[in-house]
Amino acid sequence: MDLKILQQLNIERDNRRAAMVVTNLVNGEGQLVLEADEVDGALGEAVQKGFRSGKSGVVEVEGAELFLNVHVPSPRLVIIGAVHISQALTQIAALAGYDVKVIDPRTAFATPERFSGVELQADWPEDVLKDSPLDAYTALAALTHDPKIDDFPLQEALRVGCFYVGALGSRKTHAKRLTRFSEAGITAAQMEKIHAPIGLNIAAATPSEIAIAVMAEIIETFRKRGMVGS
Amino acid sequence: MQQATLNDELKLAEQWAGDGKSVAIATVVETWGSAPRPVGSHLVIDGDGNFEGSVSGGCVEGAVVAEAMDVISSGKTRMLEFGVADEAAWEVGLSCGGRIRVYVERLGAA
Numbered sequence: 652m653d654l655k656i657l658q659q660l661n662i663e664r665d666n667r668r669a670a671m672v673v674t675n676l677v678n679g680e681g682q683l684v685l686e687a688d689e690v691d692g693a694l695g696e697a698v699q700k701g702f703r704s705g706k707s708g709v710v711e712v713e714g715a716e717l718f719l720n721v722h723v724p725s726p727r728l729v730i731i732g733a734v735h736i737s738q739a740l741t742q743i744a745a746l747a748g749y750d751v752k753v754i755d756p757r758t759a760f761a762t763p764e765r766f767s768g769v770e771l772q773a774d775w776p777e778d779v780l781k782d783s784p785l786d787a788y789t790a791l792a793a794l795t796h797d798p799k800i801d802d803f804p805l806q807e808a809l810r811v812g813c814f815y816v817g818a819l820g821s822r823k824t825h826a827k828r829l830t831r832f833s834e835a836g837i838t839a840a841q842m843e844k845i846h847a848p849i850g851l852n853i854a855a856a857t858p859s860e861i862a863i864a865v866m867a868e869i870i871e872t873f874r875k876r877g878m879v880g881s
Numbered sequence: 882m883q884q885a886t887l888n889d890e891l892k893l894a895e896q897w898a899g900d901g902k903s904v905a906i907a908t909v910v911e912t913w914g915s916a917p918r919p920v921g922s923h924l925v926i927d928g929d930g931n932f933e934g935s936v937s938g939g940c941v942e943g944a945v946v947a948e949a950m951d952v953i954s955s956g957k958t959r960m961l962e963f964g965v966a967d968e969a970a971w972e973v974g975l976s977c978g979g980r981i982r983v984y985v986e987r988l989g990a991a
Contacts, residue, residue, distance in 0.1 A: 652906055654988055657891060657988060658895055661891055674908075674984070676910070706920070707919075707920045718910045721921065722921075
Protein backbone atom coordinates (compact mmCIF):
# COMPACT_ATOMS: atom_id res chain seq x y z
CA MET A 652 0.00 0.00 0.00
CA ASP A 653 1.24 3.46 -0.85
CA LEU A 654 1.59 5.81 2.09
CA LYS A 655 -0.43 8.35 0.09
CA ILE A 656 -3.38 5.94 0.01
CA LEU A 657 -3.14 5.31 3.75
CA GLN A 658 -2.97 9.04 4.50
CA GLN A 659 -6.02 9.79 2.36
CA LEU A 660 -7.89 6.81 3.84
CA ASN A 661 -7.26 8.10 7.36
CA ILE A 662 -8.54 11.55 6.35
CA GLU A 663 -11.74 10.00 4.96
CA ARG A 664 -12.23 7.92 8.12
CA ASP A 665 -11.67 11.01 10.32
CA ASN A 666 -14.37 12.83 8.41
CA ARG A 667 -16.82 9.91 8.64
CA ARG A 668 -16.84 9.33 4.88
CA ALA A 669 -16.95 5.85 3.38
CA ALA A 670 -13.83 4.74 1.48
CA MET A 671 -12.57 1.54 -0.04
CA VAL A 672 -9.05 0.29 -0.64
CA VAL A 673 -8.91 -1.91 -3.73
CA THR A 674 -5.78 -4.08 -3.79
CA ASN A 675 -4.75 -6.23 -6.72
CA LEU A 676 -3.57 -9.39 -4.96
CA VAL A 677 -1.60 -10.48 -8.02
CA ASN A 678 0.61 -7.44 -8.58
CA GLY A 679 0.10 -5.63 -5.26
CA GLU A 680 -1.20 -2.41 -6.79
CA GLY A 681 -3.59 -0.42 -4.64
CA GLN A 682 -6.24 2.21 -5.27
CA LEU A 683 -8.48 4.28 -3.01
CA VAL A 684 -12.12 4.52 -4.09
CA LEU A 685 -14.52 7.03 -2.51
CA GLU A 686 -18.26 6.57 -2.41
CA ALA A 687 -18.88 9.42 -4.86
CA ASP A 688 -16.35 8.02 -7.37
CA GLU A 689 -17.72 6.58 -10.59
CA VAL A 690 -16.20 3.16 -11.25
CA ASP A 691 -17.05 1.37 -14.49
CA GLY A 692 -17.74 -2.24 -15.31
CA ALA A 693 -17.59 -5.31 -13.13
CA LEU A 694 -15.39 -3.56 -10.56
CA GLY A 695 -17.96 -0.76 -10.34
CA GLU A 696 -20.67 -3.25 -9.45
CA ALA A 697 -18.50 -4.85 -6.80
CA VAL A 698 -17.58 -1.43 -5.40
CA GLN A 699 -21.23 -0.39 -5.17
CA LYS A 700 -22.16 -3.66 -3.48
CA GLY A 701 -19.29 -3.22 -1.03
CA PHE A 702 -20.34 0.29 -0.04
CA ARG A 703 -23.95 -0.81 0.35
CA SER A 704 -23.23 -3.85 2.48
CA GLY A 705 -20.20 -2.43 4.26
CA LYS A 706 -18.59 -5.85 3.78
CA SER A 707 -15.04 -6.40 2.59
CA GLY A 708 -14.05 -9.31 0.38
CA VAL A 709 -12.16 -10.78 -2.55
CA VAL A 710 -13.63 -10.41 -6.03
CA GLU A 711 -12.41 -11.61 -9.39
CA VAL A 712 -12.48 -8.94 -12.07
CA GLU A 713 -11.15 -9.64 -15.57
CA GLY A 714 -9.00 -12.49 -14.38
CA ALA A 715 -7.39 -10.53 -11.55
CA GLU A 716 -8.00 -11.28 -7.88
CA LEU A 717 -8.89 -8.04 -6.13
CA PHE A 718 -9.41 -7.41 -2.44
CA LEU A 719 -11.96 -4.71 -1.59
CA ASN A 720 -11.53 -3.39 1.94
CA VAL A 721 -14.55 -1.29 2.81
CA HIS A 722 -14.25 1.36 5.49
CA VAL A 723 -17.73 2.59 6.40
CA PRO A 724 -18.37 4.94 9.35
CA SER A 725 -20.32 3.37 12.17
CA PRO A 726 -23.97 4.43 12.11
CA ARG A 727 -25.10 7.02 14.64
CA LEU A 728 -28.49 8.04 15.93
CA VAL A 729 -29.33 11.58 16.96
CA ILE A 730 -32.60 11.87 18.86
CA ILE A 731 -34.31 15.24 19.19
CA GLY A 732 -36.36 15.20 22.37
CA ALA A 733 -35.59 13.70 25.77
CA VAL A 734 -39.06 12.18 25.89
CA HIS A 735 -40.44 8.86 27.14
CA ILE A 736 -39.91 7.10 23.78
CA SER A 737 -36.30 8.31 23.78
CA GLN A 738 -35.61 6.62 27.08
CA ALA A 739 -36.35 3.26 25.48
CA LEU A 740 -34.89 4.16 22.06
CA THR A 741 -31.49 5.05 23.49
CA GLN A 742 -31.24 1.59 25.03
CA ILE A 743 -32.41 -0.31 21.95
CA ALA A 744 -30.15 1.71 19.65
CA ALA A 745 -27.13 1.04 21.84
CA LEU A 746 -27.99 -2.67 21.73
CA ALA A 747 -28.01 -2.50 17.93
CA GLY A 748 -24.51 -1.00 17.97
CA TYR A 749 -25.41 2.64 17.30
CA ASP A 750 -23.71 5.61 18.89
CA VAL A 751 -26.56 7.61 20.36
CA LYS A 752 -27.02 11.26 21.28
CA VAL A 753 -30.09 12.98 22.71
CA ILE A 754 -30.67 16.70 22.24
CA ASP A 755 -33.39 18.66 24.02
CA PRO A 756 -33.20 22.29 25.16
CA ARG A 757 -35.91 21.69 27.80
CA THR A 758 -33.91 21.05 30.93
CA ALA A 759 -36.94 19.52 32.68
CA PHE A 760 -36.80 16.66 30.15
CA ALA A 761 -33.06 16.45 29.54
CA THR A 762 -31.94 15.24 32.95
CA PRO A 763 -29.14 12.78 33.62
CA GLU A 764 -31.48 10.90 35.95
CA ARG A 765 -33.82 10.08 33.08
CA PHE A 766 -30.95 9.27 30.69
CA SER A 767 -28.32 7.58 32.77
CA GLY A 768 -25.22 6.68 30.76
CA VAL A 769 -26.52 8.41 27.61
CA GLU A 770 -24.86 11.32 25.79
CA LEU A 771 -27.34 14.08 26.51
CA GLN A 772 -27.18 17.74 25.47
CA ALA A 773 -29.64 20.18 27.03
CA ASP A 774 -29.23 22.77 24.30
CA TRP A 775 -30.98 23.88 21.13
CA PRO A 776 -30.30 21.58 18.16
CA GLU A 777 -29.08 24.65 16.22
CA ASP A 778 -26.24 25.05 18.69
CA VAL A 779 -25.38 21.38 19.16
CA LEU A 780 -25.32 20.55 15.44
CA LYS A 781 -22.99 23.46 14.75
CA ASP A 782 -20.28 21.70 16.75
CA SER A 783 -21.10 18.12 15.76
CA PRO A 784 -22.83 18.15 12.38
CA LEU A 785 -25.08 15.42 11.03
CA ASP A 786 -23.83 13.26 8.17
CA ALA A 787 -24.88 10.52 5.74
CA TYR A 788 -24.20 7.79 8.32
CA THR A 789 -26.40 9.39 10.93
CA ALA A 790 -30.09 8.71 11.56
CA LEU A 791 -32.17 11.56 12.92
CA ALA A 792 -35.36 10.96 14.90
CA ALA A 793 -37.31 14.06 15.90
CA LEU A 794 -39.60 13.19 18.78
CA THR A 795 -40.59 16.39 20.59
CA HIS A 796 -43.81 17.20 18.65
CA ASP A 797 -42.68 20.82 18.92
CA PRO A 798 -41.87 22.59 15.62
CA LYS A 799 -39.66 25.09 17.46
CA ILE A 800 -37.35 22.23 18.42
CA ASP A 801 -37.89 19.62 15.67
CA ASP A 802 -38.03 21.69 12.47
CA PHE A 803 -34.43 22.86 12.30
CA PRO A 804 -32.76 19.47 12.83
CA LEU A 805 -35.21 17.80 10.42
CA GLN A 806 -34.39 20.30 7.69
CA GLU A 807 -30.70 20.00 8.44
CA ALA A 808 -30.92 16.19 8.23
CA LEU A 809 -32.57 16.43 4.81
CA ARG A 810 -29.96 18.93 3.66
CA VAL A 811 -26.93 16.79 4.58
CA GLY A 812 -28.57 13.54 3.47
CA CYS A 813 -28.90 11.61 6.74
CA PHE A 814 -29.64 8.00 5.77
CA TYR A 815 -32.78 8.12 7.93
CA VAL A 816 -34.99 11.03 8.87
CA GLY A 817 -38.01 10.31 11.05
CA ALA A 818 -40.53 12.60 12.70
CA LEU A 819 -43.07 11.80 15.37
CA GLY A 820 -46.59 13.09 14.88
CA SER A 821 -49.93 12.19 13.38
CA ARG A 822 -50.68 12.50 9.69
CA LYS A 823 -52.36 15.82 10.46
CA THR A 824 -49.29 17.12 12.32
CA HIS A 825 -47.09 15.95 9.48
CA ALA A 826 -49.25 17.67 6.86
CA LYS A 827 -48.79 20.96 8.75
CA ARG A 828 -45.06 20.25 8.96
CA LEU A 829 -44.85 19.75 5.20
CA THR A 830 -46.60 23.09 4.61
CA ARG A 831 -44.02 24.85 6.82
CA PHE A 832 -41.11 23.02 5.14
CA SER A 833 -42.42 23.85 1.71
CA GLU A 834 -42.55 27.52 2.68
CA ALA A 835 -38.96 27.20 3.93
CA GLY A 836 -37.86 26.04 0.47
CA ILE A 837 -37.54 22.30 1.10
CA THR A 838 -38.34 20.39 -2.11
CA ALA A 839 -41.06 17.76 -2.39
CA ALA A 840 -38.43 15.11 -3.17
CA GLN A 841 -36.58 15.95 0.03
CA MET A 842 -39.75 15.92 2.10
CA GLU A 843 -40.62 12.45 0.83
CA LYS A 844 -37.58 11.17 2.69
CA ILE A 845 -39.14 11.95 6.05
CA HIS A 846 -40.54 8.85 7.73
CA ALA A 847 -43.81 10.05 9.22
CA PRO A 848 -45.69 8.77 11.04
CA ILE A 849 -42.45 7.44 12.47
CA GLY A 850 -41.61 3.75 12.83
CA LEU A 851 -42.60 0.52 11.12
CA ASN A 852 -46.31 -0.17 11.34
CA ILE A 853 -46.39 -2.86 14.01
CA ALA A 854 -49.36 -1.27 15.79
CA ALA A 855 -47.02 -0.12 18.56
CA ALA A 856 -48.89 1.29 21.54
CA THR A 857 -46.49 1.98 24.39
CA PRO A 858 -43.39 4.24 24.30
CA SER A 859 -41.13 1.15 24.33
CA GLU A 860 -43.03 -0.45 21.48
CA ILE A 861 -42.82 2.75 19.45
CA ALA A 862 -39.08 2.85 20.15
CA ILE A 863 -38.77 -0.70 18.77
CA ALA A 864 -40.78 0.28 15.68
CA VAL A 865 -38.51 3.30 15.14
CA MET A 866 -35.30 1.32 15.59
CA ALA A 867 -36.53 -1.41 13.22
CA GLU A 868 -37.26 1.25 10.62
CA ILE A 869 -33.80 2.78 11.07
CA ILE A 870 -32.12 -0.62 10.68
CA GLU A 871 -34.21 -1.43 7.61
CA THR A 872 -33.37 1.91 5.99
CA PHE A 873 -29.65 1.53 6.70
CA ARG A 874 -29.40 -2.03 5.45
CA LYS A 875 -31.51 -1.47 2.36
CA ARG A 876 -30.15 1.92 1.45
CA GLY A 877 -28.71 2.67 -1.94
CA MET A 878 -25.65 4.80 -2.40
CA VAL A 879 -25.59 7.49 0.22
CA GLY A 880 -23.50 10.60 0.48
CA SER A 881 -23.30 13.75 -1.54
CA MET B 882 -14.11 15.26 13.46
CA GLN B 883 -13.50 11.97 15.14
CA GLN B 884 -10.51 11.72 17.41
CA ALA B 885 -7.92 9.10 16.47
CA THR B 886 -8.49 6.28 18.88
CA LEU B 887 -5.60 4.94 20.84
CA ASN B 888 -5.70 1.52 19.17
CA ASP B 889 -6.34 2.62 15.61
CA GLU B 890 -3.75 0.54 13.78
CA LEU B 891 -4.08 2.42 10.48
CA LYS B 892 -3.39 5.72 12.26
CA LEU B 893 -0.44 4.16 13.99
CA ALA B 894 0.94 2.84 10.68
CA GLU B 895 0.79 6.35 9.23
CA GLN B 896 2.46 7.75 12.31
CA TRP B 897 5.22 5.14 12.17
CA ALA B 898 5.85 5.95 8.51
CA GLY B 899 5.98 9.64 9.43
CA ASP B 900 8.62 8.81 12.03
CA GLY B 901 10.72 7.21 9.28
CA LYS B 902 10.03 3.62 10.32
CA SER B 903 9.56 0.71 7.93
CA VAL B 904 6.02 -0.63 8.16
CA ALA B 905 4.16 -3.71 6.97
CA ILE B 906 0.38 -4.06 6.90
CA ALA B 907 -1.24 -7.50 7.24
CA THR B 908 -4.89 -7.81 6.25
CA VAL B 909 -7.39 -10.64 6.62
CA VAL B 910 -8.68 -11.05 3.04
CA GLU B 911 -10.67 -14.27 3.37
CA THR B 912 -12.06 -16.43 6.15
CA TRP B 913 -13.72 -19.83 6.25
CA GLY B 914 -15.54 -21.29 9.20
CA SER B 915 -15.40 -19.66 12.58
CA ALA B 916 -12.62 -17.13 12.10
CA PRO B 917 -12.03 -14.85 15.08
CA ARG B 918 -11.50 -11.59 13.16
CA PRO B 919 -13.57 -10.44 10.19
CA VAL B 920 -12.32 -9.87 6.67
CA GLY B 921 -10.63 -6.46 6.47
CA SER B 922 -9.01 -6.64 9.91
CA HIS B 923 -5.47 -5.32 10.11
CA LEU B 924 -2.28 -6.05 11.97
CA VAL B 925 0.43 -3.43 11.45
CA ILE B 926 4.07 -4.18 12.13
CA ASP B 927 7.13 -1.92 12.25
CA GLY B 928 10.72 -2.84 11.37
CA ASP B 929 11.51 -3.59 15.01
CA GLY B 930 8.69 -6.09 15.33
CA ASN B 931 6.32 -3.82 17.26
CA PHE B 932 2.73 -4.46 16.26
CA GLU B 933 -0.83 -3.26 16.77
CA GLY B 934 -4.20 -4.72 15.81
CA SER B 935 -4.96 -8.36 15.09
CA VAL B 936 -5.79 -10.83 12.34
CA SER B 937 -6.89 -13.63 14.66
CA GLY B 938 -7.62 -14.06 18.31
CA GLY B 939 -3.91 -14.02 18.99
CA CYS B 940 -3.23 -17.49 17.56
CA VAL B 941 -1.16 -16.59 14.51
CA GLU B 942 0.02 -13.03 15.12
CA GLY B 943 3.52 -14.21 16.03
CA ALA B 944 3.90 -15.98 12.69
CA VAL B 945 2.50 -13.00 10.78
CA VAL B 946 4.95 -10.64 12.49
CA ALA B 947 7.85 -12.92 11.51
CA GLU B 948 6.66 -13.00 7.90
CA ALA B 949 6.18 -9.23 7.96
CA MET B 950 9.86 -8.78 8.81
CA ASP B 951 10.72 -10.55 5.54
CA VAL B 952 8.18 -8.48 3.63
CA ILE B 953 9.72 -5.28 5.03
CA SER B 954 13.24 -6.29 4.03
CA SER B 955 12.36 -7.74 0.62
CA GLY B 956 9.52 -5.36 -0.30
CA LYS B 957 7.66 -8.34 -1.76
CA THR B 958 4.05 -8.96 -0.78
CA ARG B 959 3.09 -12.32 0.67
CA MET B 960 -0.13 -14.30 1.03
CA LEU B 961 -0.34 -16.44 4.16
CA GLU B 962 -2.91 -19.06 4.95
CA PHE B 963 -3.66 -20.39 8.40
CA GLY B 964 -5.96 -23.10 9.59
CA VAL B 965 -6.03 -26.07 11.88
CA ALA B 966 -4.97 -28.35 9.04
CA ASP B 967 -1.95 -26.22 8.28
CA GLU B 968 -0.17 -26.80 11.56
CA ALA B 969 2.58 -28.80 9.89
CA ALA B 970 3.25 -26.10 7.34
CA TRP B 971 3.15 -23.09 9.62
CA GLU B 972 3.54 -24.65 13.04
CA VAL B 973 0.72 -22.44 14.23
CA GLY B 974 -2.99 -22.83 13.78
CA LEU B 975 -6.35 -21.45 14.72
CA SER B 976 -7.81 -23.19 17.72
CA CYS B 977 -11.30 -22.14 16.67
CA GLY B 978 -11.21 -24.49 13.69
CA GLY B 979 -11.48 -21.74 11.08
CA ARG B 980 -9.18 -20.88 8.23
CA ILE B 981 -7.91 -17.45 7.22
CA ARG B 982 -5.95 -15.90 4.39
CA VAL B 983 -3.73 -12.97 5.34
CA TYR B 984 -2.16 -10.58 2.84
CA VAL B 985 1.05 -8.91 3.97
CA GLU B 986 2.41 -5.85 2.17
CA ARG B 987 4.97 -3.17 2.83
CA LEU B 988 3.79 0.38 3.30
CA GLY B 989 5.44 2.26 0.45
CA ALA B 990 6.82 5.79 0.30
CA ALA B 991 4.41 8.57 -0.64
